[in-house]
Amino acid sequence: MFGTASRGNSFRANTVQKHPVHKYPHLLNFYDKPPLDDITLDEFETFAIDRLRILSEIEASYVRNRSYDELKAIVKAQQAKCMPLTASSEKKEIVRITEAERRKDHISHFVLRLAFCRSEELRRRFVKAETSLFRVRYDMELSEDRKRFLESRNFGWMTLSREEERDEVLMNDLRTVNPGETLWYKVRWMRVPNLVEKRRVCLKGGWAYVPSKEQSSIVFQEFETRLEAALELTAKALPRLDEDTRLMPVLDHLGQGFLSGLSVASEYSSAEGLGDGEEVKAEMIDDLAEKHWPMCMRHLHDCLRKDRHLKHYGRLQYGLFLKVVGLSIEEAIVFWRKAFGGRITDDKFNKEYKYNIRHSYGLEGKRTNYAAYTCQRIITQNQPGPQDCHGCPYRHFSADRLQTALLASYGPQGLSAADLPEIVSAVKQEHFHVACTKVFEATHGLPRGQGLDGESVTHPNQYAAKSREIEKAKLESAGAVKAEVKDDNAMEF
Numbered sequence: 001m002f003g004t005a006s007r008g009n010s011f012r013a014n015t016v017q018k019h020p021v022h023k024y025p026h027l028l029n030f031y032d033k034p035p036l037d038d039i040t041l042d043e044f045e046t047f048a049i050d051r052l053r054i055l056s057e058i059e060a061s062y063v064r065n066r067s068y069d070e071l072k073a074i075v076k077a078q079q080a081k082c083m084p085l086t087a088s089s090e091k092k093e094i095v096r097i098t099e100a101e102r103r104k105d106h107i108s109h110f111v112l113r114l115a116f117c118r119s120e121e122l123r124r125r126f127v128k129a130e131t132s133l134f135r136v137r138y139d140m141e142l143s144e145d146r147k148r149f150l151e152s153r154n155f156g157w158m159t160l161s162r163e164e165e166r167d168e169v170l171m172n173d174l175r176t177v178n179p180g181e182t183l184w185y186k187v188r189w190m191r192v193p194n195l196v197e198k199r200r201v202c203l204k205g206g207w208a209y210v211p212s213k214e215q216s217s218i219v220f221q222e223f224e225t226r227l228e229a230a231l232e233l234t235a236k237a238l239p240r241l242d243e244d245t246r247l248m249p250v251l252d253h254l255g256q257g258f259l260s261g262l263s264v265a266s267e268y269s270s271a272e273g274l275g276d277g278e279e280v281k282a283e284m285i286d287d288l289a290e291k292h293w294p295m296c297m298r299h300l301h302d303c304l305r306k307d308r309h310l311k312h313y314g315r316l317q318y319g320l321f322l323k324v325v326g327l328s329i330e331e332a333i334v335f336w337r338k339a340f341g342g343r344i345t346d347d348k349f350n351k352e353y354k355y356n357i358r359h360s361y362g363l364e365g366k367r368t369n370y371a372a373y374t375c376q377r378i379i380t381q382n383q384p385g386p387q388d389c390h391g392c393p394y395r396h397f398s399a400d401r402l403q404t405a406l407l408a409s410y411g412p413q414g415l416s417a418a419d420l421p422e423i424v425s426a427v428k429q430e431h432f433h434v435a436c437t438k439v440f441e442a443t444h445g446l447p448r449g450q451g452l453d454g455e456s457v458t459h460p461n462q463y464a465a466k467s468r469e470i471e472k473a474k475l476e477s478a479g480a481v482k483a484e485v486k487d488d489n490a491m492e493f
């Protein structure tokens, strides 16, 4: 099927086809050679982050027990968003596009190798996610292009020799294991351990006879084995990079995000609003918190209302979130002043708190427009003490406390005790963002696995904005139905 070698008396390996012109003639890539181009630091980081978004959704799909078809749909959507790959074509214009896209794919893979080669755990997870990504792309690839890709490499599989085809005992054995099959490939059995484990191949004399419908397993296994070996080599070479103060913080950041089960979220630094252009006023916050805040912000809001105070990190986490939600500096001062109430004097508020609020809006000190905290940052940094309200409840609450808090906060929005086991299970596997996404789905009437347009929660502001968007869409469609009924009634009259 894929080989160009004719059959003879001896085993033949495939002939490798080389492409004369393009640097990236195939959409599929085994990443044998590192990129040698010059790349900017910005490309180094942004390419890797885009790839990480896809890999994180693959990981989340495992935790959520999504079927392969569901995973494929998620990867397809994420890929279209973060790292589109156009099918090969001879048209000049398309070649220009595909070369740029494939360059990004190539570079991003190698940056993540650097980030994820440093521990056994990271390597294992990276190999699993990358192999799944390769498999999805392989399945989505046009059959002609896939064939060309397979011909471009030597996979070391062999077709049966004439002697073997005449060997009735062997052929009977092969047909017993794979009834209806007419074509087999021979490889050493160690190359297809997964097929051996599932008893999908016939074993003889150290060879595995792989039916043609399982040929892709050899390709995936080869990809996995090569990547494992390459990561170990990279790990040995990595200490040489340790002194590079430009790259190491980026690599640390990427590795930390993947370990905490999160991709690196987009930065939210300026007022993004809630996506409806409506100005957010201090007096709206109670209502918004009840309907749209994720659990971390619900908890901070409830603490603030109960204690009329938040400690430093709590104020930072909540204040920056509110800034990005769209609370102006004037409204923020009104909000915090009222929230503290009579517990402190105006004088104390102005001296100790107002400056810090203005500072977080970039109006004092270094005048930096600070970004709102991502889930990754909330989960991994500034661990809360017993009296603190900041942090991520999925990460920092005990299982009992979390379940009670979730039912109290989201029960009125449709979360029930029946939803809790799946949420707790995701928390136990340390996929806190998956637990948060499940709560989002349960409280917004979304089908299981849909997430936020196919993505998991990576940022509290992303959660709030999507929640508001869903509510707005519901209100609009209810309004449209009402208007239609009114029109119909008018017609009847």
Ligand code: SF4
Residues within 6 Å of the ligand: 294, 295, 296, 297, 374, 375, 378, 379, 391, 392, 393, 394, 432, 433, 436, 457, 458, 459, 460, 463
């Ligand atoms: S996962 Fe993110 S948004 Fe959800 S509660 Fe934790 S920190 Fe907040």
